[in-house]
Amino acid sequence: MTNVASPIAERGYAHPEVLVDTQWVADHLNDPNVRIIESDEDPLLYASGHIPGAVEVDWVRDLNDPVRRDYIDKARFEELMSRIGVTPDMTVVFYGDKNNWWATYAFWVFQLFGHTNAKIMDGGRLKWEKEGRPLVREVPNYPRTRYVAKERDDSRIRAFRDQVLKHMEARKPLVDVRSPEEFRGERTHMPEYPQEGVLRGGHIPGAKNMPWARAVNPEDGTFRPAAELQQLYIEQLGLKPEDEIITYCRIGERSSHTWFVLTYLLGFPNVRNYDGSWTEWGNSVGLPIEKP
Amino acid sequence: MTAIPEPLARLLHEVEGLDRFERQQLLLEFADEFREVPPEVAERPFPEENYVTRCESQAYVFARPNPDGTLKFYFAVENPQGVSAKSWAVIMDRTLSGQPLESVLAVPPDVIFRIYGNEISMGKGQGLMGMLDHVKMLAARTLRERRSEG
Missing domain, CATH: 3.40.250.10 (Rhodanese-like domain)
Structure with missing residues (x-):
């Protein structure tokens, strides 16, 4: 690399x-x-x-x-x-x-x-x-605009729990971008932490693990070239560009990084991020969990 | 029940009266005052036993005994972007160094959320708690050794 x-x-x-x-x-x-x-x-x-x-x-x-x-x-x-x-x-x-x-x-x-x-x-x-570029503490104050937004569209790039369940049952690809320890269920909730606790460890059945930061060069935080990303996601995980793919992590932040990589850097057109992620799945009653 | 160290109680009281911006400025002032562990206490490569495993800012915690039996705490934060970790190190030095060890052990983890706010992320909260746990571990070890000697 x-x-x-x-x-x-x-x-x-x-x-x-x-x-x-x-x-x-x-x-x-x-x-x-x-x-x-x-x-x-x-x-x-x-x-x-x-x-x-x-x-x-x-x-x-x-x-x-x-x-x-x-x-x-x-x-x-x-x-x-x-x-x-x-x-x-x-x-x-x-x-x-x-x-x-x-x-x-x-x-x-x-x-x-x-x-x-x-x-x-x-x-x-x-x-x-x-690179030694400047950083300042002065907070800018821009003239207020009147921004008119489109309605939020959750259908294209966001996945919800029941959709993930159907996706899983259809054996479509799921990418778990958490650490291997979280994926294996060795680590669940964090002791004494008042938020984001999870009752069960493991991963969504059929999900494959690719920690999100593998897409980045740790030296300078830049994204790895497409050939190296293809090696990770296509060759190692077996994803295909035409697949419908759902990414997830704990609360959907790390998996938005992988969503970005798959969508824009590799050009996969059907990738959604499950922001409920493990804090929803691992706390839900009766949902299937895979644990080695 | 043992009370938390008085300087920490005072800081908690002070922070409660601040709005978000004021609190941020106060925490930044602390971060700006961060001085890493001096070489007479520890030098790189820092020992593994001083490493805070749950802190992504690559923090290390050290302690040296004061003549009165309390501890002086020292810190290293290897991540240059670890601003919160640096401010927390300064806060712990100011409020826990030189305090009775029993009161250091009485510090609950939720002080981090009272100081930094409930909106800090899981990772960040974990890291700061890891630093506190390491300080408490060093305090507990010192107390244990003292009791076994006594």
């Missing part, structure tokens, strides 16, 4: 236009048609320093419904986009920590509302910082 990232255009991706490199972002910091968005796991990271002009979208506060387990609705999405000064024709570029894990999650939620003019900064924060 390569350790130095080649230019995005030379990596053989199906949709290379969905990625931009750090230099592209540096060249568009003052572009009024581009909004740079940071989405992190660490809630202090954006405040500790971010790309000049970047706004923050927090996965809990901004993207999740505050009461029930679901994503924000159309009205809240419109409010979010208006607050961060985005219009429907503006290009949004996501980046973040942990190999762009949360950036792809935010990207995925934006796709539920059809904001297709979206990109990921290859390498995320890690690469930007490693």
